[in-house]
Amino acid sequence: MSIQTSVNAVENGVPVPKPQYDLNSIFTDSVINASGPKTHPRLRQLMASLIRHIHDFARENDLTVEEWMKGVEMINWAGQMSNDQRNEGQLLCDVIGLESLVDDITSKLLIGSNYEATKSAILGPFFRNDTPPTENDASIIKTMPSDGEVVYMHGIVRDAATGEPIEGVIIDIWQCSTNGLYEQQDPAQAAFNLRGHLTTDESGYYGLYCLRPVPYPVPDDGPAGRLLQLLDRHPYRPAHIHIMAGKPRYTSLTTQIFDKNSKYLTDDSVFAVKEDLVVDFRNLEGNPKATLELEYNIKISEMKP
Amino acid sequence: MSIQTSVNAVENGVPVPKPQYDLNSIFTDSVINASGPKTHPRLRQLMASLIRHIHDFARENDLTVEEWMKGVEMINWAGQMSNDQRNEGQLLCDVIGLESLVDDITSKLLIGSNYEATKSAILGPFFRNDTPPTENDASIIKTMPSDGEVVYMHGIVRDAATGEPIEGVIIDIWQCSTNGLYEQQDPAQAAFNLRGHLTTDESGYYGLYCLRPVPYPVPDDGPAGRLLQLLDRHPYRPAHIHIMAGKPRYTSLTTQIFDKNSKYLTDDSVFAVKEDLVVDFRNLEGNPKATLELEYNIKISEMKP
Numbered sequence: 001m002s003i004q005t006s007v008n009a010v011e012n013g014v015p016v017p018k019p020q021y022d023l024n025s026i027f028t029d030s031v032i033n034a035s036g037p038k039t040h041p042r043l044r045q046l047m048a049s050l051i052r053h054i055h056d057f058a059r060e061n062d063l064t065v066e067e068w069m070k071g072v073e074m075i076n077w078a079g080q081m082s083n084d085q086r087n088e089g090q091l092l093c094d095v096i097g098l099e100s101l102v103d104d105i106t107s108k109l110l111i112g113s114n115y116e117a118t119k120s121a122i123l124g125p126f127f128r129n130d131t132p133p134t135e136n137d138a139s140i141i142k143t144m145p146s147d148g149e150v151v152y153m154h155g156i157v158r159d160a161a162t163g164e165p166i167e168g169v170i171i172d173i174w175q176c177s178t179n180g181l182y183e184q185q186d187p188a189q190a191a192f193n194l195r196g197h198l199t200t201d202e203s204g205y206y207g208l209y210c211l212r213p214v215p216y217p218v219p220d221d222g223p224a225g226r227l228l229q230l231l232d233r234h235p236y237r238p239a240h241i242h243i244m245a246g247k248p249r250y251t252s253l254t255t256q257i258f259d260k261n262s263k264y265l266t267d268d269s270v271f272a273v274k275e276d277l278v279v280d281f282r283n284l285e286g287n288p289k290a291t292l293e294l295e296y297n298i299k300i301s302e303m304k305p
Numbered sequence: 306m307s308i309q310t311s312v313n314a315v316e317n318g319v320p321v322p323k324p325q326y327d328l329n330s331i332f333t334d335s336v337i338n339a340s341g342p343k344t345h346p347r348l349r350q351l352m353a354s355l356i357r358h359i360h361d362f363a364r365e366n367d368l369t370v371e372e373w374m375k376g377v378e379m380i381n382w383a384g385q386m387s388n389d390q391r392n393e394g395q396l397l398c399d400v401i402g403l404e405s406l407v408d409d410i411t412s413k414l415l416i417g418s419n420y421e422a423t424k425s426a427i428l429g430p431f432f433r434n435d436t437p438p439t440e441n442d443a444s445i446i447k448t449m450p451s452d453g454e455v456v457y458m459h460g461i462v463r464d465a466a467t468g469e470p471i472e473g474v475i476i477d478i479w480q481c482s483t484n485g486l487y488e489q490q491d492p493a494q495a496a497f498n499l500r501g502h503l504t505t506d507e508s509g510y511y512g513l514y515c516l517r518p519v520p521y522p523v524p525d526d527g528p529a530g531r532l533l534q535l536l537d538r539h540p541y542r543p544a545h546i547h548i549m550a551g552k553p554r555y556t557s558l559t560t561q562i563f564d565k566n567s568k569y570l571t572d573d574s575v576f577a578v579k580e581d582l583v584v585d586f587r588n589l590e591g592n593p594k595a596t597l598e599l600e601y602n603i604k605i606s607e608m609k610p
Contacts, residue, residue, distance in 0.1 A: 027409075031402035031576055036537025043535055049366050051401050053358040058406050061354050062414060065428075068398070068407040075394040079384015089377040089384075096356050097336035101363050102373040104332075109367060123370075230348055232341025271336055 028055040074223045081222040085184060087125045091224040094122065094270035095233075103254070110251045110304070117160035117301040119276045121256040124242065126182040127174060131197040139209035139289070142190035145178040151281060152290040154207035157200045157245060160299035165204025169300065172197055172244040173208060180216030209290055212281055213239035215264050228269060238264040238273060243298070250300045257296055333360040379528045386527040390489060392430045396529040399427065399575035400538075408559075415556045415609070422465035422606040424581045426561040429547065431487040436477060436502040444514035444594070447495035450483040456586060457595040459512035462505045462550060465604035470509025474605065477502055477549040478513060485521025514595055517586055518544035520569050533574060543569040543578060548603070555605045562601055 032048045039047075057063070078088040093099050099122045107120040134140060141150065157169045173196040176182045183193040198206045217235035220228060228235050239262035246252035256272055257279045258265060265273055284293035337353045344352075362368070383393040398404050404427045412425040439445060446455065462474045478501040481487045488498040503511045522540035525533060533540050544567035551557035561577055562584045563570060570578055589598035 027402065027406065027576070034536070034538055034572065034576075038537040039535065046366055046368070046372065047401075047536060049362055053362045054401065054403060055406055057354055057358045058403065058410060061351055062410055063351070063407050064414065065404075065407050065411045067351065068403065069395075072392065072394040072398060075380050075397075076384040076387040076392065079381040079387070079394075082381040082384070087377065087381065089381040090374075092380075093373070093377060096352075096359065097332065098359060098363065098373065099370075101332065101360055102368050102370050105363060105367055106370045109369065230344065231339070231352060232343040233339055267339065271332070271339075 025052070025055070028052055031055070074227070077223045086219055086222075088219075088222045088224060090125055091218060091222070091270075092227065094124075094218070095224050095228055097271040099123075100271045111160075111301045112304055116299060117251075118245075118253055118255060118298050119274050120254055121272045121274065121277055122270065123244075123254050124256075124270075126176075126184070127172070127242065127244065128184070128192075128195060131172060131174075131192055131195040134196040134198050134208060136198055136201060136205065137207045137209075138196075140173065140194055140196040141209060141211060142193040143177070143183075143188070145211070147178050149212040149292055150290040151210050151212050151292040151294050152207065152284055152287060153210055153241070153294040153296060154205065155295055155297040156204040157206065157298045157300060158204060160301045165200075165202075166247060166250070166300070167200055167202045167204060169200040169204070169206075169245055169247045169250070169298075170197070171200065171206045171298075172242075173210065174242045175210060175213050175240075176216055178211065178214050180214065210241065212292055213241050213259060213262075215239050215262055218269055233269065234264075234267070235269050236264045236267075237270060238262040238268055240272075243296075245298050245300055247300070249302055251303050253298065253300050257294075330357070330360070333357055336360070379532070382528045391524055391527075393524075393527045393529060395430055396523060396527070396575075397532065399429075399523070400529050400533055402576040404428075405576045416465075416606045417609060421604060422556075423550075423558055423560060423604050424579045425559055426577045426579065426582060427575065428549075428559050429561075429575075429577075431481075431489070432477070432479060432547065432549070433489070433497075433500060436479075436497055436500040439501040439503050439513060441503055441506060441510065442512045442514075443501075445478065445499055445501040446514060446516060447498040448482070448488075448493070450516070452483050454517040454597055455595040456515050456517050456597040456599050457512065457589055457592060458515055458546070458599040458601060459510065460600055460602040461509040462511065462603045462605065463509060465606040470505075470507075471552060471555070471605070472505055472507045472509065474505040474509070474511075474550055474552045474555070474603075475502070476505065476511045476603075477547075478515065479547045480515060480518050480545075481521055483516065483519050485519065515546065517597055518546050518564060518567075520544050520567055523574055538574065539569075539572070540574050541569045541572075542575060543567040543573055545577075548601075550603050550605055552605070554607055556608050558603065558605050562599075 032051050035044055078092050081088040103120055103122045111117050157166050159166055175194045183189040196208045200206050215236050215238055220235040239259040240256040242256050244254050257277050258273055260278045260280050279296055281292045281294050284290050337356050340349055383397050386393040408425055408427045416422050462471050464471055480499045482494055488494040501513045505511050520541050520543055525540040530540055544564040545561040547561050549559050562582050563578055565583045565585050584601055586597045586599050589595050
């Protein structure tokens with residue numbers, strides 16, 4: 001019932017100093033053990049670990065009420081700024097590397113460590129699951145910006161274990177325009193601009209025309225932006241294209257590929273860059289529809305039994 | 306730049322299995338070290354520790370994207386439910402014992418451990434700093450509930466080090482009515498019902514008439530309530546009265562006192578109960594204004610130099 005047991009000891013008429021606040025883990029244990037028997041075992045495990053880490057964080061740093069309350073205000077602010085267009089709670093996690101970390105952990109769990117599957121990267125907040133189908137070799141540029149460079153992006157999707165091409169893999173591609181805005185953030189862009197929803201053919205091939213990506217800042221008018229500012233960091237992400245690839249019986253891949261010549265490759269504000277995901281946009285000649293080419297082959301893994 | 310370094314080793318034509326995801330703390334270090342030189346030293350310390358604990362939490366539990374996203378949704382929900390009347394981010398912290406812990410830490414920092422000052426307890430979300438002054442020995446009951454029991458509450462405020470009574474200490478008292486609602490939550494209660502704002506006289510005395518407190522649930526229609534439900538816990542708090550006591554040059558005391566006969570003393574949903582704060586409401590005879598008496602003396606500490 002109590003955080004500390006207290007004995008008002010007096011010696012020669014003088015109160016004996018005693019530790020007034022017992023900040024060891026007895027209190028933390030009491031909080032963890034308050035969970036009832038009907039708690040789901042996984043939630044029990046997660047909450048016990050989370051409570052212990054958060055209490056340790058408070059104790060190790062002598063966290064004050066005032067400092068804690070600033071954190072509470074930041075969390076409340078994140079919720080208040082979140083809506084259909086943005087997820088500020090997610091973005092707060094992104095700028096401390098948490099989404100990238102749990103993405104890695106999840107991939108490891110799903111794929112295991114034996115296959116040479118394409119590395120994953122974070123989903124981010126701009127995916128749409130309602131993009132209409134795109135024919136192979138079509139353009140996903142519905143609103144062409146004046147400074148856009150067109151890329152012929154193509155590749156083969158293979159089984160990571162056997163190397164065999166896979167037919168019928170659904171590939172989602174999405175990217176922002178050269179102003180750094182995704183179509184749902186920008187009324188000047190046509191609906192589904194720069195979004196493709198393709199299917200690999202019998203040789204595992206997919207191909208489309210898109211834009212060379214550009215760096216852009218994550219939204220920095222909320223608590224995540226405020227945190228970046230307080231941490232003396234910029235909000236920029238290196239130029240990237242989002243990819244999702246999936247087929248029944250295969251582990252769905254969510255990733256991003258990064259232009260090797262982009263700024264911010266080594267200081268992505270959301271820590272999503274992996275060496276294996278850095279790609280080279282090459283000059284393309286003889287194709288009137290594009291000036292650049294990006295060959296990007298993908299390897300996905302059958303689900304573990 | 307990368308989470309893992311990768312060597313595509315091949316031995317006798319077979320790819321050599323290698324750890325695909327390097328989940329050690331190199332990644333965590335890179336996130337922590339992203340903070341720039343202009344970061345405030347205290348924020349740098351706090352964020353480094355917080356990032357390390359959160360990453361360790363994710364790694365130790367193989368936290369998945371799906372589980373993390375449930376946490377993000379809970380945080381966003383907390384912000385969306387917060388307003389002038391309630392602070393759901395605070396309440397989420399309360400039900401995992403965090404406010405009680407940082408309250409303890411802060412008191413220790415302010416008071417040190419040498420004085421026998423009255424123990425602190427959490428402020429909670431219902432304090433108002435605009436309560437009008439109350440005369441000593443007046444009643445703070447402006448809306449009398451039919452099932453209310455009136456208490457004559459009084460005591461002497463003393464210096465924790467010298468034992469001398471202190472004149473001119475401002476005492477705020479607040480409590481909910483017998484329906485479990487504070488006046489700002491309940492249109493049926495008069496403004497400032499059950500709130501007192503007193504000043505000790507030259508003998509350190511304060512006195513007022515209030516209600517015997519009752520247990521009540523914390524608001525359980527938001528994420529904190531959902532978390533309590535998932536953890537198979539009830540939302541109730543034991544019967545208590547809030548007290549704040551302050552005077553220039555003294556460390557302000559924020560505490561709660563708990564009825565020793567109340568339910569939930571050992572399983573307060575926000576973990577605020579301390580042994581020293583449990584009090585005894587005694588039968589009172591010969592006073593037409595009250596049937597119960599609570600003598601509660603307070604010791605506050607001069608600020609450390």
